[in-house]
Amino acid sequence: MSTTELHKTAFDAVQREETDSWTDWEGWAWAADFGDPVAEHHATRNACNMWDESALRKWDIRGRDALALADAVFTNDMAALEIGQVRYGAMCDEQGQMIMDGTIFKLADDHCFSITSYDSDIEQFRAVAADRGLDAAIEDRTAAMPHLQVQGPLCREVLGPITEGADVGSLRYFRFVPEGVTVGGVPVMLSRTGYSGELGFELYCAPEDAEKLWRAVKEAGEPHGIRPIGLSAIETLRIESGLLFPDIDYFPHQTDPLEVRLDNVVKLDSGDYVGREALRAIASAGTPxxxxxxxxxxxxxxxxxxxxxxxxxxxxxxxxxxxxxxxxxxxxxxxxxxxxxxxxxxxxxxxxxxxxxxxxxxxxxxxxxxxxxxxx
Known part of the structure; x- marks a missing residue:
């Protein structure tokens, strides 16, 4: 398909050297596959993948009440996050219906950032901040923070030899190292998170370093069977692993998070997030x-x-x-x-x-x- 009018990630050009199969996702050009989606799927399950996730929306949140805002927007206990820790949760409306799912990364007591899927999600942050009088500024950093997913049982073997400043073998699940790390000589934020159902990491870099990072990871991964993957393989991976996609597995303002089995990230007995009382009622009655x-x-x-x-x-x-x-x-x-x-x-x-x-x-x-x- 033509992607002339779509936004392009910092990894776009280097991927076009390997595929001409592209699709439109929320106004961004995203690789559909690299020639063999089934082989890409199996590489993820048995070896290692690399996937450009950069089109996911990134919201930088700063100010005295940055964590309080995250805690008010998401159903999980974001106020208890430690620096260098990530948590996943649902964003709900006052009726307890999902708006989006996403994550919060805590960088400091007055600084965190969130990853969600849609441009419109920033409006929920801004609305809640205004309604509650919170001191927090939200900035769209999507284009400035391209990131690469490296997932699969051999991802430590791929990243270990080319990573300095952090030990990929000891970094805990849902923890990240915000600075002081390089992968293939590229400064990155290293996070042990991902969207595959496998062991994995995400690498955030500056846009001008994206091509160098892609080539370094691919070269290090070739002896281990690494494959770049696209959305076609992601789709089969996520369905097998029960990973959600908005407007497919849940519908904004129509689906409650308990229906899609997010009970473990919905704190019914603590916090003061948007939709809590409605969710307590839904939980008591039982989602249909x-x-x-x-x-x-x-x-x-x-x-x-x-x-x-x-x-x-x-x-x-x-x-x-x-x-x-x-x-x-x-x-x-x-x-x-x-x-x-x-x-x-x-x-x-x-x-x-x-x-x-x-x-x-x-x-x-x-x-x-x-x-x-x-x-x-």
């Missing part, structure tokens, strides 16, 4: 539907948003389907189904063409349900 995995019979992938039924009655919606490379190309999908049907082995039907196909409720997520691999 719950996100789960379906194993779908046959080899045809149903459409995103396909109806899920049981004995002819409406029972839910198939949100993210795919053919799973890890599970022998079986068709799977994340689906929000009636809570009482969320029992492993329960059968439902999924709309396919003019008929339906049988599907079976499976573990959620299907891949590494205890999330041991990213913590390894």
């Amino acid at each position: 539907r719950l996100l789960t995995t379906l194993r779908i019979e046959g080899d045809t992938v149903p459409e995103y948003g396909a109806a899920v039924t049981q004995d002819g009655r409406d029972a839910g919606i198939l949100r993210s389907p795919c053919q799973s490379p890890t599970f022998d190309d079986q068709v799977i999908g994340m689906a929000a189904i009636d809570r009482e049907l969320n029992e492993v082995g329960r059968e439902v039907q999924v709309a396919l063409g003019s008929g339906t196909v049988t599907a079976t409720v499976a573990e959620f997520p299907l891949y590494d349900p205890q999330k041991k691999r990213p913590r390894s």
Whole structure:
């Protein structure tokens, strides 16, 4: 596709040396694949990947109340963050419905930054700061902070020899080193986070250093089977691992975070974040539907948003389907189904063409349900 009018990341030119397969995501050009999405998927699961995540939105938050603002916007306990620690949570409206999910990185008592997905997310930060009279300034740093994801079981072997100023072997899960680190001679912020369901790191650099960083990581990774990957592989990886995507797995102002299994990052008994009282009521009543995995019979992938039924009655919606490379190309999908049907082995039907196909409720997520691999 033509990406002439789209925003381009600092890694754009170096990626175009390797692929001409691109897609538009929220106004940014993003590589769709590098020739073989299935091989890219398997490289992530068995070796190592590198993925340009730079189009994700980055919001720099500074001021006396920077952490108080993060704590008011997100459902997790951001006020308790330590310097160098990251936390994930949901952003909700007053009705307890999700606006977005994202992370907060604490750099100092008066400085943090957040990563979310949409340009409009900055308005929620600004609105909450204004409503609560908080001393915090929010700046869009998306273009100034390109970042590269390096994920997979061999990522330490790839990054270790070319990293100085930090030990990739001892950096804890959801911790980061903001400065004093170089990878391949490039100054970076090093974070043990990612979006793959695997052990991994994210590298944030200056825009002028992006090409050098890409080449250094790729050269170091070639003996270990590293592959650049695009959105096609990310899609199958995230569906297997139960990772959410806005406007697909949840819908802003329509889906509560308990439905999509974010219970562990929704603090119902502490904090004063937007939507807390509504979420307490939702939790007490029980969210009507719950996100789960379906194993779908046959080899045809149903459409995103396909109806899920049981004995002819409406029972839910198939949100993210795919053919799973890890599970022998079986068709799977994340689906929000009636809570009482969320029992492993329960059968439902999924709309396919003019008929339906049988599907079976499976573990959620299907891949590494205890999330041991990213913590390894």
